[in-house]
Amino acid sequence: METQTRSLLDHLSPERRAAIEEHVETLLSELTLEQKVGQLNQVNADFATGTAVADMDLEEGIRDGDIGSVLNFADLDEARRFQELAVEESDHGIPLVLALDVIHGYRTIFPIPLGEAASWNPEMAALSARVAATEAAADGVHWTFAPSVDVGRDPRWGRVMEAAGEDPYLTAETSKARVRGFQGDDLAADDTVLACAKHYVGYGASEAGREYNTVDISETTLREVHLPPFEACLEAGVGSVMNAFNLHERIPASSNEELVEGILRGELDFEDLVVSDWNSFGELIEHGVAGDLRDAARACIEAGSDVDMVSGAYATELVGLVEDGVVDEALVDDAVRRLLTVKGVLGLFDDPYRYFDEERRSQRILTDDHRAAAREVARESLVLLKNEADLLPVDERDDVALVGGLADSATDMLGAWRAEGDPDDVTTLRTTLTDRVESLTYVEGCDRDGAVGDEQLERAVEAVTSADVAIVAVGERYSQSGEAASRAHLDLPGDQRALLEALVETGTPVAAVLFSGRPLAIDWEADHVPALLEAWFPGVEAGPAIADVLLGEDDPSGRLPMSFPITEGQIPLYYNRLRTGRPAEDGEVDLTVAPENHAEKYLSRYLDVPNEPLYAFGHGESYTEFAYTDLTLGTDAVTAEETLSVEVTVENTGDRAGTEVVQLYVSDLVGSRARPVRELVRFDKLDIDAGDSATVSFELTAADLAFWTADETYAAEPGAFEVQVGHASDDITAVERFELVE
Ligand code: GLC
Secondary structure, eight states: OOOBOGGGGGGGGGHHHHHHHHHHHHHHOOOHHHHHHHHHHHSSSOOOOOOOTTTTHHHHHHHHOSSSEEEEEEHHHHHHHHHIIIIIISSSSSEEEEEEOOOSSHHHHHHHHHHHHTTHHHHHHHHHHHHHHHHHHTOOEEEOOOOOOOOOTTSSSSSGGGGGOHHHHHHHHHHHHHHHHHHHHHHHHHTTOOEEEEEEGGGGGOGGGOOTTOOOHHHHHIIISSSSSHHHHTTTTTTEEEOOSEEEETGGGOHHHIIIIIIIIISSOOOOOOOOOOTTTTHHHHTTTSSSSHHHHHHHHHHHHHHHEEEHHHHHHHHHHHHHHOOOOOHHHHHHHHHHHHHTTTTTTTTTTTOOOOOHHHHSSSHHHHHHHHHHHHHHHHHHEGGGGGSSSSOTTTTEEEEEEGGGHHHHOSSSOOTTTGGGEEEEEEEEHHHHEEEEEOOSSSSSTTTTOOHHHHHHEEEEETTSSSEEEEEGGGGSSSSTTOOOOOSSSSHHHHHHHHHHOOOOEEEEEESSOOOOOOHHHHHHHHHEEOOOOTTTTTHHHHHHHTTTTTTTOOSSOOOOOSSSOOOOOOOOOOOOOOOOOOOOOOOOOOHHHHHHHSSSSOOOSSSSOOOOOOOOOOSSSSEEEEESOOOOOOETTOOOOEEEEEOOOSSEEEEEEEEEEEEESSOOOBSSEEEEEEEEEEEEEETTTEEEEEEEEEGGGGGOTTTSSEEOOSEEEEEEEEEETTTTEEEEEEEOOO
């Protein structure tokens, strides 16, 4: 991995950098050990934590200099009060840094991050983060704990909703954009916030998709799958990184010196702030790697973890560890220096109240422009999974039956991690369709938990029977994904499938709109429901965005950032799988039936289900059709110092304008370690009018071919490769070979 200095200070003018460095060193020289440790103590504002700092009085702690940062404060007034205590009443007047999880919007809530990733348009992720930063900073937030860059290959894990899916490259490109959106060009500006790449590292590999479970991944998987998105965030200048809760090599990430000091600070040259996750220092005791909080504090400060989120380990133990000669005070100085540098770069020493302005706040939150941005991002996040007989788009002159409580549920549209989102701000699908179709009949169809009562069913069947078309809103409730929301069964909760069966039985064409925070196991629906539109949780503009696509104003342009399984038994399931020694794919064997002979049986397969997903990574339909032609490589032999140009022509062969996501994969045919069957290395999203064509050009370098080789370096190895271009990871329409030569 290429290395370069990566510090927030690198982005400043020499004068500003020198001024901050001087001020930080002056402060460090004046602070007592107790006051230094106080800076590293992060406490929670809105509820008791039950940890070692649970009984610390927040205001007293700030006044006494025992607190350096606060998370989960309520609003501008509370933020101002805390800051005044720190600046005007503590010994050195060091401002607090104020933090909140602003994950997919602050008050104007955008689609959940997995939905934003489904847009395959990093500009949408950047736009969402930019708006979120503008609103959060206007309400006193300095630091958001986002983006989550956890690569997730297991949809049972609820936090797949919070990142960008199963692929390292799509996650890297989306996360870079989020960092730039949050941090802008100047962290001292009043509309930017410090971003935080999380959870370092490997949290998405929680075994069996069970929250907070063991993670046990190889060094190769760590370096090829889970680390690249973090490096991408460092390249984008992210100013903080958050420890994960999980283990790596049986050592918790918070106290894992190899991960933090070794890779993050050593190899990747990250010089800025590392913050723990919630009580992750304290959880070393539960992991059984620390006998007490003192031992936990020692291990974490020695690993290079700087700020202690609510565990109280540093606040209660670090002074004693230094005074007893167990921990070198220089380690504390290094951590405090990094935190004070962040406060300097945020401009808090120049003006600690720069983010508190009522007038600016009133002008910047939930504006029409922000709502329009949320609608644009939501529209681009929608994935048309199927559309038999071109059932969609719906004609607004049709008699439409709208079924399903999710179509009328404002709160569910906000998804998990909703910051200051307010259901009253949401325009639901029911509200929008009521305005935009001539005849709409709405029936609830089922309860919030998916239960379908006899009367509900009867009314739904009656409404659908007499309609020209039915739109049925089904899926999860928002609280069934996000943190601490793992699910072992991924079917539609409750009796929603039975409801769909009855409605399909009426003979009226049915289009289902799926709301979920994860891929669902919807094999029956895929076989029997003519049209399926995955909407994730689309945010405040859910209704207008979905209607724009359902009514054909916009072409559905989302593509899946994660594979949808046929059944949970296939999980973990991801497109960039290894070949195995007995591959059974690519159409050689009919995997939908049990093996009939020796040759079909002794392969990497199941007896009872296919290997393939229900819907593959990159899948998504349009209202038109696209054809790929003229895939051309600049050469068929390239050295590691050269670039390889790739061109392909995409034609809109349908009768209406549409949007295509051109996907470029590479397959390394032979390596010193087994290589995935294909890996996404580029993509581009194009609007193409009916009958028009567009030629797309890409430039590949050796970095796109690199992997963790058998001699433990990250490099490209000479040999044969395939360039594979197509509409989805399972819909490759053009392949060309080339050699990487010495
Ligand atoms: C949570 C999450 C983390 C979040 C933090 C503060 O447990 O793991 O992503 O930023 O605590 O809310």
